[in-house]
Amino acid sequence: MARLYSRKKGKSGSKRPTVRVKPAWVTYDEKTVEQLVVKIAKTGKTASTIGIELRDTYGIPDVKAITKKPIGQILVEHKIISKLPDDLKALIRTDIALMKHMEINKKDMPGKRGLSLCASKIGRLVKYYKRTKVLPIDWKYDRTKAKILIEQ
DSSP, X not given: OOXXXXXXXXXXXXXXXXXXXXXXXXXXXXXXXXXXXXXHHTTTOOHHHHHHHIIIIIOOSOHHHHHSSOHHHHHHHTTOOOSSXXXXXXXXXXXXXXXXXXXXXXXXHHHHHHHHHHHHHHHHHHHHHHHTTSSOTTOOOOGGGHHHHHHO
């Protein structure tokens, strides 16, 4: 699929194997991997950074292949998951950084467009999360209160 706001195709990059099988070289069992996920999550890391740390530090290529559950589900079972989804949090952080930049550089028109694109991405994602009942129906994104949202 093509990129949304550029003329690039965006198809290159590594692909995951189609079959989810526990590799022979992985020595960790289900419970150990789950305990590692919980331990790393208690340090305040998101699900994606937990997966990266498990891959790089412990040599676990795919948590779901070993535990039969994704990292997000493990976090929900142990009640460690945050109120906002990780991708929405990342977009809000980007929006805050762009707002800060635009306060200093008022004539930056490409930055202004980037701020507009980021706001529309947040709106689309919020609409999706409301539809799938991840966020409450009456939830609204407010730029003035965005910093408070991220700190939670």
